Amino acid sequence: MICIECGAKYLDGPSRYWCDRCNGLLEVVFDLEMLSADISLSWKKRPLGVWRYSELLPVRDPRTVISLGEGGTRLYHCDRLGSAIGLKRLFVKNEGDNPTGSFKDRGMTVGVSKAIELGMKYTICASTGNTSASLAAYSAKAGLKCVVLIPEGKIALGKIAQAIAYGARIVAIKGGFDDTMRLVKDICAVHPSVYLLNSINPHRLEGQKTIAFELVDQLKAVPDYVVVPVGNAGNISAIWKGFKELYNLGMIDELPKMVGIQAEGAAPLVKAFKKGWKRVEPVVDPKTKASAIRIGHPVNWKKALRAVKESKGLFESVSDEEILRAQWALASHEGIFIEPASAASIAGVIKLRDLGLLDGDELMVCIATGNGLKDPKYVLDNYEVRIVRISAELHKLREYLMELELSGNLKI
Ligand SMILES: *Cc1c(COP(=O)(O)O)cnc(C)c1O
Numbered sequence: 001m002i003c004i005e006c007g008a009k010y011l012d013g014p015s016r017y018w019c020d021r022c023n024g025l026l027e028v029v030f031d032l033e034m035l036s037a038d039i040s041l042s043w044k045k046r047p048l049g050v051w052r053y054s055e056l057l058p059v060r061d062p063r064t065v066i067s068l069g070e071g072g073t074r075l076y077h078c079d080r081l082g083s084a085i086g087l088k089r090l091f092v093k094n095e096g097d098n099p100t101g102s103f104k105d106r107g108m109t110v111g112v113s114k115a116i117e118l119g120m121k122y123t124i125c126a127s128t129g130n131t132s133a134s135l136a137a138y139s140a141k142a143g144l145k146c147v148v149l150i151p152e153g154k155i156a157l158g159k160i161a162q163a164i165a166y167g168a169r170i171v172a173i174k175g176g177f178d179d180t181m182r183l184v185k186d187i188c189a190v191h192p193s194v195y196l197l198n199s200i201n202p203h204r205l206e207g208q209k210t211i212a213f214e215l216v217d218q219l220k221a222v223p224d225y226v227v228v229p230v231g232n233a234g235n236i237s238a239i240w241k242g243f244k245e246l247y248n249l250g251m252i253d254e255l256p257k258m259v260g261i262q263a264e265g266a267a268p269l270v271k272a273f274k275k276g277w278k279r280v281e282p283v284v285d286p287k288t289k290a291s292a293i294r295i296g297h298p299v300n301w302k303k304a305l306r307a308v309k310e311s312k313g314l315f316e317s318v319s320d321e322e323i324l325r326a327q328w329a330l331a332s333h334e335g336i337f338i339e340p341a342s343a344a345s346i347a348g349v350i351k352l353r354d355l356g357l358l359d360g361d362e363l364m365v366c367i368a369t370g371n372g373l374k375d376p377k378y379v380l381d382n383y384e385v386r387i388v389r390i391s392a393e394l395h396k397l398r399e400y401l402m403e404l405e406l407s408g409n410l411k412i
């Protein structure tokens, strides 16, 4: 591992989450020249999924891998939504297909396997929901005790239900996500048998970079834009790292532009990017209904700013209203139901089009980070619910169908 701030190098060994010298973020690096030239041939023999790419994952012994069959998520060509918003080649990668319903599983299969390799007894994370659901599941499969810290009262119904069912020990903290994150870092600094599995853990990001590998395998091309909802900014950094590795291996000869989307009330990276700052100013009380990206002080801000700049991409923000409409638009045009944070990516694409930054022919991929069923209460609270009541008589139902025929289609 290498420190992205001061360049200090660390051999794979005891658990380490930040640089001993300067507290900087760490990154896993592979000696790409040591890899055999034909790893892509081995990849073709394995099913699509995280472990297809094992040569580029930091786990030494395949027998210690803890897997629930993560990755291999579907990629949809959204032609109906695309033509409604003037984009011919709009694709959605549905990470809601993963075992616990979010992309976090890609990171956790690697991270929890690492916990086993290192002989850890406990796993821990701070979470707005999906991290705890995923860590709880992988810890259960590994036989490790899992402790999750959640900001009290701020976590979606489906996610807390998952953490409970998978048997995590749940601690509610009075405060926001950023407070719980600080606490988790502090406990892991003094407690060596507790393994930290937030996205500050560089091994977790290694699993998540496989989104890039799968996209290239599924599209047989490199997208022009990859649009990612951003909270702690680990995922956008990981996906960019994945593309760069393929590029450095000579497997692709272009790179996508990375676009990070934040919610207006929780957009420290958007602000830093637009002002050309070298660092972010934390948002003290972040506000958005998209709880998975309600983050005021993104742990991986530095990696993410670098990813977006290197790729010549951008950061943009969207309102809660735009997120709501985007979730509805995707579900009602394409039959894909994603959670609010994920819909920020669709809202982001619509915004780029409105800003005149797209000509309509670009190969666009939105990363739909989590399943819509995670947050059912959001739909019930925010949609105009259209349920009509009639008595159980045929003529009533026929009247209803006649009215329906007269009414127009819903518009975006
Ligand atoms: C975790 C999560 C995000 C944010 O990912 P980061 O790596 O923290 O930027 C976005 N959407 C969903 C559904 C998530 O679970």
Ligand SMILES: [Zn+2]
Binding pocket: 003, 004, 005, 006, 007, 008, 019, 020, 021, 022, 023, 024
């Ligand atoms: Zn350092």
